[in-house]
Amino acid sequence: MDADFERERRQNLAGLARNTELQTTSRAFMVQSAAARYSYNFDWLGVPIIQYPQDLIMMQELIWRIRPEVIVETGVARGGSVVFYASMLTLLDGNGFVVGIDIDIRAHNRTAIEAHPMTRRIRLVEGSSVSEGVVSRVKELVGDRSPVLVVLDSNHTHEHVLQELEMYSPLVGRGSYLVVFDTIVDAMPTDSYPDRPWGPGNNPMTAVREFLRHNDRFQVDQTIDAKLQISVAPGGYLKCIRDG
Numbered sequence: 001m002d003a004d005f006e007r008e009r010r011q012n013l014a015g016l017a018r019n020t021e022l023q024t025t026s027r028a029f030m031v032q033s034a035a036a037r038y039s040y041n042f043d044w045l046g047v048p049i050i051q052y053p054q055d056l057i058m059m060q061e062l063i064w065r066i067r068p069e070v071i072v073e074t075g076v077a078r079g080g081s082v083v084f085y086a087s088m089l090t091l092l093d094g095n096g097f098v099v100g101i102d103i104d105i106r107a108h109n110r111t112a113i114e115a116h117p118m119t120r121r122i123r124l125v126e127g128s129s130v131s132e133g134v135v136s137r138v139k140e141l142v143g144d145r146s147p148v149l150v151v152l153d154s155n156h157t158h159e160h161v162l163q164e165l166e167m168y169s170p171l172v173g174r175g176s177y178l179v180v181f182d183t184i185v186d187a188m189p190t191d192s193y194p195d196r197p198w199g200p201g202n203n204p205m206t207a208v209r210e211f212l213r214h215n216d217r218f219q220v221d222q223t224i225d226a227k228l229q230i231s232v233a234p235g236g237y238l239k240c241i242r243d244g
């Protein structure tokens with residue numbers, strides 16, 4: 001990237017970080033679109049992916065920058081996100097692979113993932129992401145590979161995400177990221193999740209705040225928040241700034 005363009009972009013991002021009017025509009029869009037189940041409308045390479053396109057573009061930037069050997073994701077659902085990460089790793093052309101963890105990998109979802117051209121780079125682990133057995137299986141799969149990028153997108157309660165943060169953060173080294181999806185839940189109206197245990201006050205954002213109170217290896221990458229505006233993970237892109 002040439003220096004002029006880089007400088008313009010930095011100024012642009014600094015402007016976005018100060019632009020409270022746009023931030024308010026973006027937040028209003030997030031609240032309304034989340035209520036309309038916007039994230040359920042997309043596929044990646046033919047597989048349903050429960051994400052906003054902006055977050056996927058951001059993950060693509062991080063993957064290109066970090067060049068992870070392993071991407072660990074909790075919460076597989078129908079498989080679109082593990083296929084997305086596997087396709088990015090294919091473009092990097094190394095030996096990278098994805099470890100996808102889910103408490104319930106339905107047979108038809110597993111069949112679709114295993115039949116997909118990206119399957120070579122996907123390892124599925126079934127079980128709760130916070131059970132000791134699952135964590136040690138993940139560590140075994142990761143081995144001494146590095147860098148590792150971790151994405152948390154399973155059960156969105158405070159307690160569960162905090163446990164995931166404690167258990168999976170040691171895998172992430174300096175320069176890589178720990179991405180916590182659905183921090184946006186904290187900004188949603190209180191009655192948004194009547195059939196879920198999480199909501200404002202009990203969600204990934206509250207877990208991130210508690211985690212960062214005692215962990216100085218990670219910090220929120222605010223440039224990403226300013227850049228995206230539209231994201232399910234405001235305050236959830238955590239950059240690792242210190243070795244463990």
Ligand SMILES: C[S@@+](CC[C@H](N)C(=O)[O-])C[C@H]1O[C@@H](n2cnc3c(N)ncnc32)[C@H](O)[C@@H]1O
Pocket residue numbers: 048049050051074075076077078079080081101102103104127128129130153154155
């Ligand atoms: C939001 S969806 C994941 C979406 C997926 N990452 C995507 O982008 O398409 C959440 C998933 O977390 C799983 N889940 C819920 N509790 C879990 C737990 N304790 N451990 C692992 N996975 C869990 C659910 O079964 C569900 O498939």
